[in-house]
Amino acid sequence: MSDSRRNFLFKTVGASSAAWLTANWPAEVAAAEKAQAMGAFTYFSREQAGEVDTMAAQIYPTTDTPGAREAQVIYFIDLALVTFAQDKQDIYTKGLAEFSSHTGGRPLGTLSADQQIQALTAIEKTPFFKTVRDHTIMGMFAAPQHGGNFKKIGWTQIGYDDSLNFRAPFGAYDKAEGTW
Amino acid sequence: MKKFNPSEEVDFVVIGSGAAGGVMAKQLAQAGFSVVVMEQGNWGAYGHEQDYTKDELSNRFPTEQDMLLSDPKLQRNTFRRNASEKAVAGNHNYGCVVGGGTITYGASSWRHLPYEFNEASKFGTMKGTGIADWPVSYDEIEPYYTQAEWEIGISGPNLKTPLIAPMSKPYPCRPLPLKSSGALVQKAAAKLGLVVTPNVAAIITEPYNGRSGCINCGACSGYGCQTKARSSSAVALLPIAVATGNCEIRVQSYVREINVDAGGKATGVTYFDKANNNREIFQKAKCVVLSANGTETPRLLLLSKSNRFQNGLANSNGIVGKYLMSGNGGGASGLFDQPLNEYKGAVTGAAVLSYVPNDVKNRGFYGGGRMTARGQMSPMQYGLAGPHGAPSWGAGFKKALMEQANRRLTMVNFISQLPVETNTIDLDPDVKDAWGLPAMRITSTSHENDFKAMQFFIDKSAEILKAAGATEVWTDQVNDSRGGAHARGTCRMGNDPKSSVVNKYHRAHDVPNLFVVDGSSFVTGGRNHPTMTISALAYRCADHLVKAAKTGNVTI
Numbered sequence: 024m025s026d027s028r029r030n031f032l033f034k035t036v037g038a039s040s041a042a043w044l045t046a047n048w049p050a051e052v053a054a055a056e057k058a059q060a061m062g063a064f065t066y067f068s069r070e071q072a073g074e075v076d077t078m079a080a081q082i083y084p085t086t087d088t089p090g091a092r093e094a095q096v097i098y099f100i101d102l103a104l105v106t107f108a109q110d111k112q113d114i115y116t117k118g119l120a121e122f123s124s125h126t127g128g129r130p131l132g133t134l135s136a137d138q139q140i141q142a143l144t145a146i147e148k149t150p151f152f153k154t155v156r157d158h159t160i161m162g163m164f165a166a167p168q169h170g171g172n173f174k175k176i177g178w179t180q181i182g183y184d185d186s187l188n189f190r191a192p193f194g195a196y197d198k199a200e201g202t203w
Numbered sequence: 204m205k206k207f208n209p210s211e212e213v214d215f216v217v218i219g220s221g222a223a224g225g226v227m228a229k230q231l232a233q234a235g236f237s238v239v240v241m242e243q244g245n246w247g248a249y250g251h252e253q254d255y256t257k258d259e260l261s262n263r264f265p266t267e268q269d270m271l272l273s274d275p276k277l278q279r280n281t282f283r284r285n286a287s288e289k290a291v292a293g294n295h296n297y298g299c300v301v302g303g304g305t306i307t308y309g310a311s312s313w314r315h316l317p318y319e320f321n322e323a324s325k326f327g328t329m330k331g332t333g334i335a336d337w338p339v340s341y342d343e344i345e346p347y348y349t350q351a352e353w354e355i356g357i358s359g360p361n362l363k364t365p366l367i368a369p370m371s372k373p374y375p376c377r378p379l380p381l382k383s384s385g386a387l388v389q390k391a392a393a394k395l396g397l398v399v400t401p402n403v404a405a406i407i408t409e410p411y412n413g414r415s416g417c418i419n420c421g422a423c424s425g426y427g428c429q430t431k432a433r434s435s436s437a438v439a440l441l442p443i444a445v446a447t448g449n450c451e452i453r454v455q456s457y458v459r460e461i462n463v464d465a466g467g468k469a470t471g472v473t474y475f476d477k478a479n480n481n482r483e484i485f486q487k488a489k490c491v492v493l494s495a496n497g498t499e500t501p502r503l504l505l506l507s508k509s510n511r512f513q514n515g516l517a518n519s520n521g522i523v524g525k526y527l528m529s530g531n532g533g534g535a536s537g538l539f540d541q542p543l544n545e546y547k548g549a550v551t552g553a554a555v556l557s558y559v560p561n562d563v564k565n566r567g568f569y570g571g572g573r574m575t576a577r578g579q580m581s582p583m584q585y586g587l588a589g590p591h592g593a594p595s596w597g598a599g600f601k602k603a604l605m606e607q608a609n610r611r612l613t614m615v616n617f618i619s620q621l622p623v624e625t626n627t628i629d630l631d632p633d634v635k636d637a638w639g640l641p642a643m644r645i646t647s648t649s650h651e652n653d654f655k656a657m658q659f660f661i662d663k664s665a666e667i668l669k670a671a672g673a674t675e676v677w678t679d680q681v682n683d684s685r686g687g688a689h690a691r692g693t694c695r696m697g698n699d700p701k702s703s704v705v706n707k708y709h710r711a712h713d714v715p716n717l718f719v720v721d722g723s724s725f726v727t728g729g730r731n732h733p734t735m736t737i738s739a740l741a742y743r744c745a746d747h748l749v750k751a752a753k754t755g756n757v758t759i
Contacts, residue, residue, distance in 0.1 A: 043261040082596040090601070107264040140597065147596070156596050157587060164582035165260040181608035182542060183582045187257070188418035193548055194383030194609070195541030196390075203360075203381045203401055 044106050044169065051105040055170075059098055066104040066112070070130070071119055072097055077132040078152075079159040081139050089176045091159050099162030099171030100155075111154055118151025205237075205448050209486045213237040214752065216472050216488040218458050218503070221303020222734050223494035223721040223741040225436025226351070229443050230745030231492075232450035236752060239486055240441070240450065241474055243457045243495075244299035247271060247306055248427055249437050255427030259581045262426055271307050271427060273299040277637040280498075281644045282685050290631060290644050295686030297496050300427075301452055302437030304496065304688055305734070309424040309550045310405040310433050311617075312357045313573060313732040314348050314368040314739075316559065317341035322727050326561060329569060332650055333526050333622040337726045338698045338707035344739050345371060347746070351738040356411050356434035359403035366398055366556040376408045379417065383543035384552025384576035384612055391670035392555065402551040402575065405434040405734070414438060417549060423579065424550040459483070459640055461491050461507040461516055461717065469717045475638055490716040490757045492748075494741070497527070497690030497722035501628045502643045504694070504704075504719075517711035517719070522704050523694055524629050526622035528728040529647055530689035533657040533681055534574070534614040535664035537673025538591065542609040545578030552576045555614075558663060559730055568655035570619030573730045574664065578612045591677060612673070614664035617731035618657060620684075621650040622692050649683045657681045689733050694723035709744040716757050720744045 045052045055065040064072045079091035079100070091097075104112050125142040126134060134142065146152045162171030164178065166185070172178060178185060192198035207213050214236035217227050224240060232238045245268055248254040256262050265271065273296045281290035298304030318325050320337040328334045349372045351357075358376035363369075378401030385401065392399040406428075409416040417432035431438040444450040455477035462470045462485065471487040493500050501524035505515035515523055545552065555574035563569050580588070586604065589595055591611075593603030626648065630641035649657075661678050668676045697703025700712035709724060711717040720741050722733050729736060751757050 043256065043258060047266050083601055084598050086598055086601065088605070107260070107266075143596075159596075160586040161260065161583050164586045166258050169260050177586075178582060180605050181582060181585065182544075183546065183608075188420050189547040190419065191380040191382075191548070193380075193419070194544035196383035196386040196539070196543060197381045198383075200381060200386035200389065203378060203385070 044102070048106045052102070055102045055105065064101045066101050071115070072101065074119055074122070074131050075100060075115070075155060077130070077139065078143060078155050079162070081143055082156050082159040083163055088180060091163060093173065094163050094171050094176040095173040096159050096162030096171045099165065099169055100158045102170045103158060103161070108158070114151050114154050118149065118154070122146060122151070204445050205451050207237065207239055207451050209484050212471075212487040212489060213239050214488070215239075215490050215492055216241060216486055217492040217494060218472065219303060219494040219496065219499075219721065220301050220441060220452060221298055221436055221494065221496065221721070222305050222737045224303065224492075225305070225440035225444075226738055226741035227492050227494060227720065227745050228450055229440040230742065230749060232444040232447040234749040234753070236449060238444065238450040239488070240444075240452045241456045241458050241472060241486070242301050242452060242454050244270065244273075244301065245454050247300040247302065247437065249301045249441070252427065252431050252438060253429055255429045257420060257422040257426065257429060259583045262422075263583065271298065271300045272296045279634055279636045279642040280686070281631045281634050281642055283644070283646050284648045286625065286646060290646070293645055293686055295498065295643070295645060297498065297688055301441065301454060302435040305405070305433075305435035306427050306437060307425050308688065308734065311551060311575070311732050312352070312359070312403045312405045312735040313730070314370075315341070315729040315736050316368045319727060319729045320344070326569070329621065329652065331623065333624050335695075335697065335702075335726050338696050339743070341368065344743060347739040347742040348735065350742050351735065355405055355439045355738060356407045356414070357403060357405055357735075358408045360400045362400060364398065364556070366559050374403070376411055376416075378402075379404055379406060379408055379549050380419070382545060382548050382552035384545055384578055387539065387543070387612055387671040388553050388555060388576045388667060390672065391667045394670045395667065397555055397557040397667070400554050400556060402549070402554050404549060404551065406549055407432050407434060412439070419548040421547045421579065422581070423548075457638060458495075458503060459506060459638070461493070461503065463507075463509050463511060463516065463714065465511070467511050467714060469714055481638060490718070490752070493717065493719045494721045497693050498628050498643060498645070498686070500719060500721055500723040501693040502630065505630050506640060512713070517694070517704055517713045517717060519713050520701055522702065524627045525624050526692040526695055527626040527628055527645070527647055527690060528620045528622055528692045528725070529626075529645070529684045530687050530731050531618045531620045531649060531653055531657055531684055532616055532731070533618070533661045533679045534616045535661055535668055535676055535678040536591070536611055536613040537668035537671070537676040538607055538610050539612060539671075539673055540610070543578055543612060544609050545612070546581060546609070550577055550579045552578070555667065558660070566659055568652050568659065570621070570652065570656045571730060572616050572618035572656065572660050573732060574614055574616045574660065574667070576612060577615055580611075591675070612668065612671070614667060616660040616664065618653070618660055619730055620653050620728050622695070622727060623650050628693050645686050647684065654681055654683070689722070689731055691722040691725035691728050691733055694719045695726050696724045697726065708747040709740070718744060718748060
């Protein structure tokens with residue numbers, strides 16, 4: 024079992040109960056929740072999901088801190104493609120089909136890390152890569168109820184506090200200064 | 204809410220519900236006149252503002268019924284630098300919801316300074332520009348600024364300095380709290396001898412007029428306010444208009460034409476009822492008030508062609524759409540050692556006023572600007588824009604993103620832009636909007652003087668950031684604007700019907716019962732903070748219109 028497939032099984036509960044998505048795409052969200060509860064996907068095939076998950080893990084890698092894989096970005100993208108980003112489905116389908124020419128027809132995850140970066144660098148100017156890049160970053164930093172940013176991993180890394188309101192002092196410099 | 208039948212002749216149709224339309228609707232309805240407000244957009248969260256989302260994803264990708272801004276894919280527009288170019292698809296958009304641009308704006312609410320109303324006689328004109336005096340003086344408009352500030356709800360500092368317009372009454376609310384952006388520019392100001400103040404904002408900081416003060420949530424510019432603290436037309440003005448029982452707000456109603464009779468008087472408006480398969484409906488009215496913003500207002504006049512007005516309504520002199528000032532900016536950013544956390548609180552942290560006045564001799568250009576300090580970025584926005592000087596993905600991206608998070612300060616500047624006759628809004632001859640009407644075409648290149656102004660403010664921004672202790676500073680490129688929310692000048696006011704579109708009370712010179720009031724009325728642009736002046740002009744226009752209409756004659 025590949026590393027990425029093992030990671031898919033991390034997801035054991037539906038994480039897509041955002042009111043906004045449910046209100047606008049009820050059937051799609053229900054299907055996604057059901058699929059994800061079984062470690063499956065609603066838009067992607069397992070092979071496609073493996074490929075996109077590996078791409079995301081290079082775009083926002085796991086270093087000494089968690090990356091896109093731990094933030095479960097793949098579920099964010101899978102849900103995005105059947106909800107607010109339906110218009111991007113073709114970019115993924117065509118992009119994935121064409122990408123295999125850069126990996127010798129093998130799954131990206133079977134290449135070494137250097138080879139993966141090389142293959143992705145070769146396509147980094149394409150609309151496909153740019154879309155996956157943007158979706159990966161959105162999956163890191165959108166609210167967790169949209170499927171990614173698992174346990175607020177992304178927000179924690181950039182010091183974002185999602186409280187509903189704040190009181191001064193807000194940052195280090197106004198704290199030092201006091202008031203106007 | 205009162206509902207009118209379109210075949211019923213109402214006293215006023217007001218086109219647009221933003222900064223000007225909201226004032227007009229309220230003042231006219233309170234005076235007892237029947238008013239229908241035509242709003243192209245939807246309700247937004249009118250009346251249940253707590254439902255405005257703080258969720259960045261749904262704010263960024265709103266479904267059609269939740270849109271707060273126009274969509275350049277539907278409200279199509281094109282752009283070109285000059286008349287010899289073929290226009291390409293443009294990205295111009297504007298507030299498109301009940302409340303218009305005031306729902307999502309940063310809420311800066313600076314008055315124009317007295318000399319910004321008579322620049323031609325005070326400083327002279329300049330070749331290649333249409334610099335002219337306004338037909339109203341600061342003294343005439345001052346009481347309306349005060350009325351607007353107190354009715355709408357503005358917070359700000361109460362300082363007496365030549366850098367701020369003199370006020371007959373202080374602001375009703377105390378200023379927004381100090382942020383790190385403000386603390387840092389204060390530090391720079393102490394070294395450089397600059398005047399720094401809290402921003403003047405249409406954001407209440409304490410309970411006012413039945414609304415509660417700002418809770419510094421940070422979902423500010425670009426979001427609808429969840430607590431009604433931002434004094435939008437939708438919370439400060441329109442509910443009062445509706446409560447009179449004289450005013451209907453008709454949403455998803457896209458006006459395609461102002462109709463006129465054979466005698467040249469407006470008879471009402473024809474609009475697409477979007478919720479009803481875009482059926483065309485005619486709303487009859489005694490008088491039409493056009494407040495659709497500095498770009499859509501001239502476009503609608505140009506769309507309203509008739510036998511009598513073959514070049515578009517109120518355009519016998521060909522001035523409609525000319526002298527567009529779409530707003531110039533440019534600045535610099537810097538990184539600091541400690542977190543600023545600018546994502547908390549209102550978007551604008553402070554204003555630097557020292558370069559507001561003209562100083563042609565020392566600076567080598569005409570004009571000035573108001574500098575603001577800010578660093579507000581929400582998480583996705585920050586990630587997508589990426590850290591400075593780093594790769595756009597991979598381990599280097601991630602490392603820099605984490606290191607630079609919350610440590611960035613940007614000087615965003617609001618700079619004068621000269622009125623130039625060849626900068627225009629007109630109808631694109633080839634491209635149609637999603638409703639089949641000719642798309643808006645923007646043609647704009649700033650006067651050469653304004654490029655010097657932008658460069659000056661970019662350089663000053665870097666100087667301030669360095670003096671504030673930034674560890675790294677980078678500057679914007681001079682970037683001439685291509686459209687945007689601060690459009691002004693396209694239906695300029697004036698006493699001479701040959702060289703202006705509306706008179707000093709905003710009545711169209713050509714059409715006795717058509718009033719045009721919004722950013723399009725501006726003669727010169729000020730320092731690119733237009734909203735407070737739009738509000739004040741509307742209060743003044745309404746005052747005269749009410750008096751005239753009460754005597755049964757709007758043709759003052």
